[in-house]
Amino acid sequence: MMDLNKVMIIGRLTQDPEVRTTPNGQSVASFGVATNLTWKDQQGQKQEKVEFHNVVCWRKLAEICGQYLQKGKQVYIEGRLQTRQWEGQDGVKRSRTEIVADNMIMLGGPGGPGNTTGATGSNNTPAEETPVIQVEDEVGSAPAGKSAAKKDDAATIQKGDDKEKVSIEDIPF
Template sequence: MSVNKVILIGNVGKDPDIRYLDNNVCVASFTLATTERGYTTASGAQIPDRTEWHNIVLWRGLAEIAEKYVRKGSPLYIEGKIRTRSWDDKSGVRRYTTEIYADNMELLGRKSDMTATPTVNPTHQMQPQQTQPENNPFGGNNSSDDLPF
């Protein structure tokens, strides 16, 4: 048995590059930065922040969501798998890149940044994250100040 699963929470490094293939399939690619915070050791040595850059690839519905909502600086939650591919450049040198093919994405930005923060599940259906008012049998809103007793 083997598992290829990646979970990242970070900030988008550039606006997504969006392409539509011949069969009208949407593909989005962008970078995502994750940062380990620096610290000071017991001996007083300063260890700086360490930022890793990840190449993210989204397909179909996820790519279309990214086209609408993802911008440089957006905080994102990404789940996916690692893929490495290679190609020969113009001078014949073999090049490699490692990418994260996302299966799931969640926008983590503030509601003020957009009207609703969509969550995208593995079936690529957009579900706005909005708090729905609970049914209150006593009427009014649900704040604790409005309790009937």
């Protein structure tokens, strides 16, 4: 049986994306996303727990995140978990678990929560027409089950800049 490392979250950015460039010229963006869990306890009181997630995006997806995402905006992130370990300057071993994003959907457009349109701010566009930013794997194939579910109006960005299917100007916001 195959193993599976797949993460899907919907939450709000806790900070603006920080975009950097690696020594070999690849863009990388990192930011935080908060997700909430609410429930009622035995006394019927509403309880809430917040989880904070570290997200990392690479290449074209990193550039798009840096350009369009900002603190407080709602976003759907799909990717895989990865734990990094290093030794800090103080000699203490540290680790960090991150979501390495493959797909990102911007939710709650400029008009506020629930508005999934682009920069126009009109509420006429249904949520299912929100552009999807999807990064395909190195061999150019979409993740399992994605190709059939992908809408014609969804923007697809491949990992290699030389394999770009949709230009950034085609994204309507």
